[in-house]
Amino acid sequence: MKKQIIIANVLFALAMIMAHGVLAAGSSVGPAVYLFLNEKDQDSGCKYLYSIYEGSKAGLPKGVKTARLDVNDTKNEPLFKRFDVRILPTVLFVNGKGEATKKIFGEGADTEKQLKAAFQKANEFVGK
Secondary structure, eight states: OHHHHHHHHHHHHHHHHHHTTSEETTEEOOOEEEEEEOTTOTTSHHHHHHHHHHHHGGGSOTTOEEEEEETTOGGGHHHHHHTTOOSSSEEEEEOTTSOEEEEEESOSHHHHHHHHHHHHTHHHHHTO
């Protein structure tokens, strides 16, 4: 019985990852740029970083997926774990192999500069 529960949990986690376009049929896909944030935290830098993210993603190469992933939504938990996201907000660039290639996190002017520079060099990070 315990083994069946573990298998069910693993299958559920894989289904959640596949639903977000990180894995498909056992292989990784991409490229993508994810914004990990806390939608409920109104006073955090998450809202500010979100506006920069939204304004910058239009310049991404064609075919690059984007997604905003809320820490409060349990279906996002597998991606938080897979990419070891511990600080919010975090913007993560993922290449076509499903590997994280650039991680920007935190708040403030330095984070804003890093994020804008990363979006300008997105081809390097997403492999396009």
